Amino acid sequence: MSVETRAAITIDPGARQAEHKTKSTTSDKVVGGVSHVMLVIWAIIVILPLVWTIIGSFKTTKEIFKSPFGLPANWNFDNYVTAWVGNNFGRMFLNTIIVVGFSLFLVMLLGAMCAYVLARFSVPGSRVIYYLMLAGLTFPVFLAIVPLFGILQKIGLLGTLPGLILTYVAYALPFTVFFLYSFFKSLPYEIQEAAYMDGASEWRTFFQVMLPMAKPGLAAIAIMNFLGLWNQFLLPIALNPNQDNYVLSQGMAAFASSAGYSLDFGAMFAAVMITIIPVLLIYIFFQRQLQGSVSQGTSK
Amino acid sequence: MSNSTVSGGSALQTAAVVTARSGRRKPPRAGLPRKMTLDYMSFLAVFLVLPVAIFLIFVIWPFIQAVYFSLTNWTGFSPQMGFVGLDNFVRLFQDGAFMQAMGNNILLAIVVPLITIIIALVFASLITVGGPSHGQVRGLKASSFYRVVSFFPYVIPAIVIAILWNMIYAPSGLLNGILGLFGIDNNQFAWLGDQRTAMPASIFVMVWGMVGFYMVLFIAAIKGIPAETLEAARIDGAGRFRTVTSIMLPQIRDNVQTAYIYLGIAALDAFVYMAGLNSTGGPGNSTLVMSQYLFRTAFEKGQFGLASAMGVVLAVLTLVFAGLVMGVFRLTGGKDEGGRS
Numbered sequence: 001m002s003v004e005t006r007a008a009i010t011i012d013p014g015a016r017q018a019e020h021k022t023k024s025t026t027s028d029k030v031v032g033g034v035s036h037v038m039l040v041i042w043a044i045i046v047i048l049p050l051v052w053t054i055i056g057s058f059k060t061t062k063e064i065f066k067s068p069f070g071l072p073a074n075w076n077f078d079n080y081v082t083a084w085v086g087n088n089f090g091r092m093f094l095n096t097i098i099v100v101g102f103s104l105f106l107v108m109l110l111g112a113m114c115a116y117v118l119a120r121f122s123v124p125g126s127r128v129i130y131y132l133m134l135a136g137l138t139f140p141v142f143l144a145i146v147p148l149f150g151i152l153q154k155i156g157l158l159g160t161l162p163g164l165i166l167t168y169v170a171y172a173l174p175f176t177v178f179f180l181y182s183f184f185k186s187l188p189y190e191i192q193e194a195a196y197m198d199g200a201s202e203w204r205t206f207f208q209v210m211l212p213m214a215k216p217g218l219a220a221i222a223i224m225n226f227l228g229l230w231n232q233f234l235l236p237i238a239l240n241p242n243q244d245n246y247v248l249s250q251g252m253a254a255f256a257s258s259a260g261y262s263l264d265f266g267a268m269f270a271a272v273m274i275t276i277i278p279v280l281l282i283y284i285f286f287q288r289q290l291q292g293s294v295s296q297g298t299s300k
Numbered sequence: 301m302s303n304s305t306v307s308g309g310s311a312l313q314t315a316a317v318v319t320a321r322s323g324r325r326k327p328p329r330a331g332l333p334r335k336m337t338l339d340y341m342s343f344l345a346v347f348l349v350l351p352v353a354i355f356l357i358f359v360i361w362p363f364i365q366a367v368y369f370s371l372t373n374w375t376g377f378s379p380q381m382g383f384v385g386l387d388n389f390v391r392l393f394q395d396g397a398f399m400q401a402m403g404n405n406i407l408l409a410i411v412v413p414l415i416t417i418i419i420a421l422v423f424a425s426l427i428t429v430g431g432p433s434h435g436q437v438r439g440l441k442a443s444s445f446y447r448v449v450s451f452f453p454y455v456i457p458a459i460v461i462a463i464l465w466n467m468i469y470a471p472s473g474l475l476n477g478i479l480g481l482f483g484i485d486n487n488q489f490a491w492l493g494d495q496r497t498a499m500p501a502s503i504f505v506m507v508w509g510m511v512g513f514y515m516v517l518f519i520a521a522i523k524g525i526p527a528e529t530l531e532a533a534r535i536d537g538a539g540r541f542r543t544v545t546s547i548m549l550p551q552i553r554d555n556v557q558t559a560y561i562y563l564g565i566a567a568l569d570a571f572v573y574m575a576g577l578n579s580t581g582g583p584g585n586s587t588l589v590m591s592q593y594l595f596r597t598a599f600e601k602g603q604f605g606l607a608s609a610m611g612v613v614l615a616v617l618t619l620v621f622a623g624l625v626m627g628v629f630r631l632t633g634g635k636d637e638g639g640r641s
Contacts, residue, residue, distance in 0.1 A: 138622060144359065
């Protein structure tokens with residue numbers, strides 16, 4: 001199917017609203033009205049808790065208990081300072097950036113390489129590896145968590161950031177490989193053969209020809225992996241007992257449960273915001289990427 | 301047609317052009333045969349052996365060990381472990397709390413995917429074909445706004461979602477405050493502290509967290525349906541509802557099946573949500589799930605053998621669930637001949 005045909009078949013909503021201005025029928029209005037009401041209600045259910053959190057992060061604990069709707073008497077960043085400095089969220093933030101940054105880079109590199117070989121070369125045992133990856137994707141991490149604790153202890157990486165990075169990479173690998181496997185499979189063989197013909201080595205063919213071609217797939221999976229790794233919870237709470245090496249997600253849980261009744265709710269809301277803001281920023285960026293890659297294929 | 305339509309990108313357009321020139325896409329080859337040169341060997345060592353080694357050591361080997369540990373009485377603190385056969389499993393199935401946790405997990409695995417997928421499918425349909433019934437098939441106005449907003453919970457760490465809703469459900473939290481605005485004063489009702497409401501409230505939180513992602517997934521799948529098909533249906537006089545049920549749903553069956561399996565696996569885990577909502581297992585263990593019980597058994601009580609047995613039960617349940625879903629989907633409809641991969 002040619003590119004031009006695809007332009008015509010787009011059903012991208014919004015983009016083509018301006019065309020075909022015909023007047024709506026009654027049923028259109030009813031369906032549209034009901035649909036909008038449903039979607040607006042859902043949007044409110046999604047947004048309200050977040051707005052509540054943002055406002056709460058500026059209130060004192062006393063104000064929070066007085067009324068869930070009241071506005072803070074004075075808007076200041078006291079809660080953020082308390083959470084960042086007093087409750088160590090600054091340190092955890094740094095740890096999270098280090099762990100997620102390194103894991104993301106490694107899993108993308110290793111995942112792309114592994115998927116490439118599995119998808120495009122006949123290596124003995126590649127089917128076995130493929131099915132093991134499938135098992136790694138299906139089996140619950142909980143099955144592995146106890147032995148994993150022992151393995152990390154044995155190699156002296158329990159409770160360290162490198163240990164955490166390694167496990168993050170290992171558990172994000174199957175998903176990455178699967179996604180990129182089908183992606184590499186769909187790339188044309190002619191181009192790979194042309195690269196060999198021109199005398200490129202296997203390494204060069206991958207890094208200079210095949211990897212750039214897989215960019216859309218890589219971008220999508222990198223964003224998914226970033227979110228998955230940033231939000232990872234089980235691996236750190238089980239394998240990272242050292243307070244100094246806490247990442248944000250486990251710090252949040254510890255903070256929420258440790259303080260009990262004397263919990264500083266203001267700082268709690270601020271800590272929630274500190275944890276959310278990076279993913280929010282990535283999301284805004286991701287949104288553009290997503291729209292871009294979807295419309296690119298259809299608008300030319 | 302090639303599956304490149306969904307993803308787009310300049311490289312894919314090249315692919316599309318190549319595919320268009322050569323007519324249909326060729327069936328994927330098994331791979332290119334290679335000579336054992338130094339280049340190829342070093343390439344394989346780094347590209348395949350390294351990632352696979354990490355994967356085997358940190359994922360597969362622990363799985364195998366766990367199965368062995370489940371047959372021992374290892375405490376984790378002493379190096380000795382005695383082989384006890386299936387004793388751990390017998391003990392688990394006589395443990396009321398564990399059986400209750402398993403029941404809760406099964407309930408979650410049935411209810412959470414069902415509700416999430418129905419909501420996601422309805423919203424995805426509204427957004428893609430809910431627009432006017434004349435002219436091109438298109439969605440509602442402002443649909444990208446709804447899509448952006450709904451997807452947002454997916455990017456928030458699940459533990460934060462759980463803690464957030466824990467505060468919303470609290471006696472002096474947001475929910476009771478809103479009910480108060482409508483004149484419903486329920487005496488500072490603790491939504492998570494009552495056996496009747498703890499589980500539904502928790503289910504809602506999981507659905508809240510996951511609908512957006514599956515909505516976006518389904519929207520992408522629906523957009524992958526050739527528009528000619530939708531246009532043809534419209535010319536033949538199919539209304540919006542008919543278009544959705546007879547044209548769209550059969551075409552995105554595979555996506556729904558995948559979504560069902562992913563959601564079910566997430567519900568069988570449910571650890572993060574439950575840990576943040578009711579870390580003790582809820583009133584009368586009404587929201588206790590196997591993963592929570594496992595974690596407590598391993599890292600608080602130090603009964604590593606017993607905890608591993610729970611892991612095995614959880615894994616078996618997961619596989620049975622995935623098998624059941626695939627079986628049901630296969631039984632209820634043949635493979636569609638859409639040719640989409």
